Amino acid sequence: MAEKPTAAPDTAAPAPPVDGPVPEGDSDTRRGPETREAIDLAAIELFANRGYHATSMRAIASAAGIQPAAIYHWYESKEAILIGLQDDFMEELTEAVEAAVDRVETPAAKLAAAVREHVVFHGLHARAAFVTDSEIRALTDDPRRTLIAKRDDYQERFRSLIEAGVDDGTLKTSEDRVATYAILLQCTGVALWFDPRGPLSLDRVADLHVELVLGSLGASPELIAGVLAELHDGEQGERKAA
Amino acid sequence: MAEKPTAAPDTAAPAPPVDGPVPEGDSDTRRGPETREAIDLAAIELFANRGYHATSMRAIASAAGIQPAAIYHWYESKEAILIGLQDDFMEELTEAVEAAVDRVETPAAKLAAAVREHVVFHGLHARAAFVTDSEIRALTDDPRRTLIAKRDDYQERFRSLIEAGVDDGTLKTSEDRVATYAILLQCTGVALWFDPRGPLSLDRVADLHVELVLGSLGASPELIAGVLAELHDGEQGERKAA
DNA sequence: CGTCTAGCCTAACGATCGTTCATGAAGTTC
DNA sequence: GAACTTCATGAACGATCGTTAGGCTAGACG
Structure with missing residues (x-):
């Protein structure tokens, strides 16, 4: 770790930002809650x-x-920043996917909607x-267990x-658990x-993943096309309503 | 980082192993190259x-x-341990997949063989x-570029x-690049x-991934069954020859 | 105007980090 | 049996780590 040969005081006073394109706050005076957002932004970028x-x-x-x-005026520890970040992400992701699933009717369409929203959310x-995915192991026992439980709940939804699609005959799979892992891994990887x-x-990437996922579950090209059309209609309806 | 309140000398002499099930070497005397293997094993386990x-x-x-x-008798730095580990993994993986691909003839079967071997290797x-996947960013510039180049080469094979399967009409995909990402992500995730x-x-998990991958590329159930049979024949033939 | 608090600062504490240095015991070679 | 190499040790160096203590300042509130 030999980086700065000179023995400076511990606090590297203004200190150049250590690396590449990171949002650098203007070093003005007190800024209130904006400071918290600046911390969050910096932490996401650097952790990632x-x-x-x-x-x-x-x-x-x-x-x-x-x-x-x-920082300690806004967070009680370094881990608290990470926990907050991961909690926010999981909550917003779950809400977004749940809303997307509720917008359509059939099991195949619900799965497609979940996949689509998952991909879009991970892209955005x-x-x-x-960070939420890769830094689970950085957490101490209690928060880690909590986050893993949320992740397991999320997987179970998929x-x-x-299972519902298999039961009504529109989808096929030899092992639904393995299929779930595979599907979530490829969709999460979009990030x-x-x-x-x-x-x-x-949007295009999300549609492509719907194709891949439904295809891997034995859906016919006609079913895939129909489901995609249904998803896009639903989106437009939602947007008119909003 | 307040962990040990007592101010002990810097070297924590015998020091209990810090965590769970880690291969603890017997603290006997000099052991020669066995020591290097012990370091490798410990590093893989702890890094992971x-x-x-x-x-x-x-x-x-x-x-x-x-x-x-x-450790510094066997490695010149901490990073050198990581680099060695990642290099070994990528080289052995590439060799194994290449050998599997060469064992069969048609593009669909070659892709299936690659997927199968990739999954098996990642499971083993x-x-x-x-560690190879997740710690790329821990590398300094030069080794990182080298590893990323190897990974990109590997992806390009898939x-x-x-592309070859699409060209001969047995497979279909809207975007081969996205399909490649998705396939490698779900197969790598097996680890x-x-x-x-x-x-x-x-073996079962590997076969399931062959099904998922070929299915997502629009292969018919008959083609999938045929390819799987071909793969298993090839394996048996290889084992007789060896 | 005086008091209080939110928000941020400077400075430092103690621990731990990767790495190096000097030393020495055991094998090998002549 | 002397010289040399191999493999490992104990102790330490300097840097950096997460965190805390204490103080300053600007605005809110009486």
Whole structure:
């Protein structure tokens, strides 16, 4: 860890931000709750880029434009930042998927809606998704158990949708549990590679995953096309209503 | 990081192993190259369980039954341990998949063979697979670029197999690149959840993934069954020849 | 105007980090 | 049996870690 040879005082006063494109707060004066948002933003970015344990409180503070001690006015510990981030993500994800599922009727369409919303949400909040997924092991026992329970609940929703599709004869699978793992892994992985500046829109990527998922569950091309049409109609209806 | 309140000398002499089921070397005398293997084993286990940055050299040494300084006789730095681990994994994985692909003829069968071998290899070396995948960002620039290039090469093999299957009409996909990401993500993810003590054998899980992958690429149930039969024949033939 | 509090600062504490240094015991070679 | 290499040890160095103590300041409130 030989990085700065000079023996400076512990607090690296203004200290250049340690790395690449990170939102650097203007080092003005007191900002109230905006400071908390700046901390959240900096933490998501840094946790995603370098990992929780490779990110120091000093780096977060620097990226947020404050001093390290100021973080403790808003969070009681480094872990509390991570927990808050992960809780927020899981809650919003679950709500979004639940709402999408409720918008359609048949099991196959419900599964497709869940897949679609899962992909879109992971594309829109890629860094938070990645941190929530990859830093479970950084948590201490209690918060880890809590988060794993939420994740298991979430997975179970998908599994039971698959089961319902198999029961009504529209879908087929040899092992619904393995299919659930496979489907969620490939959809969650969108957060790893999706680039909004790339050639494919997020909507397109989401549709492609609906195709892949329903295809892997033995759905006919006609069923897939029908379900996709139903999803897009539902979206438009929702938007008119809102 | 307040963990041990007492101010002990820096080297925590015998020091109990810091955590759960980790291979603890017998603290006998000098052991030669066995020590290197003990270091490798300890590092894989600890990197996988806690992450690279959360694993200290002292923890690795303790799990390997040696003193921290002894590690530097075998590796020049902590990062060198990680690089060695990842290089070994990628090389063995690539060789295994290449051999499996060469055993069969048609594009669909080659893709299925690649998927099958990929899943089996990730199930057999789950911890090394996880570390190779998840700790890319822990590497410094040069080794990271090297590893990413190898991973991209590996992905490209799968993509071109898919392309070949589409070209000869046995497979269908709207976007081969997205399909490649999705397929590799779900197959790599086997390392995250597969448990050899669980109800499903690794061979069964591998076959299930072949079904899922070929299904998502629009293969007919007959084609899937035929390809699976071909794969199992090939395996038997290889084993007779060996 | 005086008091209080929210918000942030400077400075530092004690622990732990990766790594290095000097030393030495055991094998090997001549 | 002397010289050399291999493998490991105990102790330490300097940096950095998460966190805390204490103080300053601007605005709210009486």
